[in-house]
């Protein structure tokens with residue numbers, strides 16, 4: 741996937757959403773952990789948009805419980821041509837469990853997004869920068885989703901996004917929660933490479949997400965396009 745510029749991912753548990761996402765999205769984030777039979781769905785996929793495959797662990801805000809099976813499924817997902825990127829948690833890379841997944845994905849031409857989530861708060865500037873640096877060392881893109889408790893929490897995240905981008909790292913950043921909502925539109929201006937939005941606003945995959953059409957419109961308007 742081309743992460744040299746901003747990629748808008750339509751997050752969904754249902755690949756049948758793809759035709760509705762096509763108009764506004766650059767790819768589908770397939771939340772395998774929220775899907776019924778994700779590997780069957782991938783086998784039958786005949787959409788146009790490339791897929792970023794995410795099988796989020798329960799300890800990382802998702803619903804996949806058995807870590808070994810979860811990662812095996814990502815390995816299998818990466819073998820599909822349509823899967824052009826996979827998401828692996830930073831914790832999984834740190835533990836060593838993610839290495840085989842990343843390697844296999846790259847062998848099959850898929851990029852690796854290494855992600856970290858804080859569902860409670862926004863860490864201090866130093867921690868944000870360290871997390872992004874570490875995630876970028878493992879992945880083609882280092883992603884950090886924090887939780888904003890106040891609007892101003894977004895400021896450090898933006899500064900860190902800008903700094904990492906200036907250093908040549910590819911990062912994706914966003915602040916979850918209502919006070920952080922604007923970060924989803926603004927972070928791309930400072931270099932964030934991925935935005936996530938549900939096709940169906942009722943089926944958000946994280947707190948504070950805009951729906952797909954709105955996020956596309958905001959990002960384009962702020963970029964002056």
Ligand SMILES: O=C1C[C@@](O)(C(=O)O)C[C@@H](O)[C@@H]1O
Nearest residue numbers: 751794885914916936945946
């Ligand atoms: O990690 C992310 C980012 C996200 O949590 C968000 O805040 O938009 C949404 C998830 O679907 C995705 O895997």
